[in-house]
Amino acid sequence: MPFVFRDAIWGPKFNHSGYELSRDGKSPYIGKFVVPLEDTTWGETGDDNVLVTKLHGQAVYHPVNSSWYINQMLSSYHESNNQLYLDRAIATSKYLIKWSITDDNGAVWFPYHFSHAVRTLRLGTPWYSGMAQGMMTSVFVNLYDATGDEYWKSMASGTGKSFDQPKVESGPWFHNVALLDGKKFVYYEEYPALADGQNAHVVNGHIYALYGLYDYYRISGDKHVRWLFDVGASSIRDSFGAYRNPGKPSWYSPTYYGRTVWEPCELPPRRHQPASNAG
Template identity: 30%
Template sequence: MGGSRGRGSAAVLVCVATAVLALSAVASPAAGAQESAADVTDAFWDAGAAEAPPAAVAGIPFRFAVYPFELRRLELPSRAFSNSRVVPRVDTGLHDAEGVRMRRVKGRLYEFPRGQASYGLENLNAYRITGDAFFLERALAQARRLVSYHTEAAGAWYYPNYPSRQRHGRPGEYVRAPYYSALPQGRILMFLSRLAEMTGSPRWREAADHTFLAFLRPGPCSGPYVVRVDARGYYWLEEWPWAGMKPDATLNGHNSSAFGLYEYHMVTGDERAAELFKGAATTIRHYLPRFRNPGWISCYCLAHRHPNAHYHAMHVGQLLQLYKLTGDLVFARAADSFSHDYPRPGVSGRLQVEPGVYRAVRIDAAGKPVARRTVTLRRGVTWRTDCRRRLWRGSPVYLRVRSGGTLAGWWLQERPGRAFLIGTAAARSYAPPRRLSVAAGVSLQALVFDENGRVRASRRVSSADGLRFTVNRRAVINGYDRVRISAGDLERFWVRLRSGVRLY
């Protein structure tokens, strides 16, 4: 595509109107969102998030809100931590002489419950793929260590975290060790459940059973606790202790913990775990709008509501996982909205810019815009880019120029078909596939792309009666929001989301 294009600053005819931006001027929302406004910006709540009043559930000694999800049964290769990656035999992570994962704080080694469970799951995955007992033994080393230091309360096993710390590093929110967290509790439950499933050993099933009991003890109560039911009856899995403080309601920690409940249900068939997982998913279904900042980064937790870009990307993945486990479109639509609000910024590739007039912005180290340019190009150029994101709340999406003469280090506003990343950005998958509706008489161009964004096949389709497809993937390709058809004659073809084309 770029073989005959001019490169570098020679193609820049005019760069004018450099000025310091008033922050009030850039804080207002701007046009130019690259994903389909007709689909993404519809409230994901339109999928029907009905209130679920607290109810009694058999075998669970408290009432909580449960939406009637129909959980999808996933076999092991389709569950969390099952992928094609085989961890290296040589562990370069921090571990002790027994090969068990640890954490170091101020020069001292501490047990690392979440890290040990996660590494155990990664090694079980490697064992599943290779059949090499080396990986199973390394997973068993993590499990033996975990059960060796558990704390017990009312038959439930908890896993202490050290050292003491300030919650989020905030003065006045001191968390004294040992402290307990639903995030590692859920990750350990997933690990021990899967270990029991893959080995058939009653030892690990018993350990999983005891670990599960912690989810039946809402706090505050005597001894450790990691879950609670709020004043509205919603069931929370709390990543951070809240004794003497406002509960944190951390989104990623709650979701990560909930996936352990799903795993335990899949392995054991325990219906209490299924209902608790549904309760945890119901909580997110209800509170998700409070975590969202439309046109910007989502909040890490509800106690402080601070945006966090790293966890925002994690939120998108977790929402897609909730959709995968429940089939509820609320979660798929929410993932789309979150991704549109703040696309995953990490890209590496070529920025194609066609002739025309463009806006460029420079930001300081704190991410605040400090200057702008109007750039006129008399011929097309191809530059390198390494980041694609919104620069402030409600701004258009910008691409950072890495090699562009006098524009190197500046951000250029993305414009589909005019200034765009060549290839794929903001990709995400849908399982199960979603429905796509094409209105009667709308002509649709379906394309197959290679990994460099070049068109390898093209078809034009339309129908007087409209068209229906299923799609399993979505991405911005060459600047346009597209979905990939998952079945039929057009399987693996991509189509644009635009007027008359609606994703359900």
């Protein structure tokens, strides 16, 4: 059985607000534009209609970059009704699925097989990202919206199950629970780290994960998915003061560790941060 996060009868409660979500909205990724077929913003498109992403000149498996591309293809398909855009979206999605993994609980994961290092941040292979999991959930929802094919809805469901995986010593996870002001705050980590002090709560990765939950809720109405969105949205709302950098762009990470990684030239004094991991 998949792990389900619940409030304990005794002890800290999850920080949540009871958000209601409309199922009548549209995906944040789908817009009214048409990308030129020859555009190479996200990489080259091969004869098989699959996007080829290159990093330092080498072809890599990159779920986030491919997700951007797929959603741009789907926006273009909706506006132009040109089948080639949909063909590209489907072919690249199937390529990503081919190299995904499915765990014992039926959760589908999209691993990174290249290492990621920024100053003291070190992510060995494979590593997994809440941003990638959220964006891939949206990809499958948007393919379902475009085609009506139940297969894509089932893939969205499988990818959405990854949000229920708690922190583990080995294996994929990104759902991080931190204790702050006597409540459990949930952060969907873009760069999950086993060491509590190295979980940076990167804001954009967390929000893209929330987009995936929102998109899946639109087509499912699943109350647990709404709860996962609720605790994530409530946590980012109630800790956003730590992201603010008055008069300047907000911090990429609210933690002191995160700022040593991404903003080493302008470190503020230490602020109150989550004291421990409760997950």
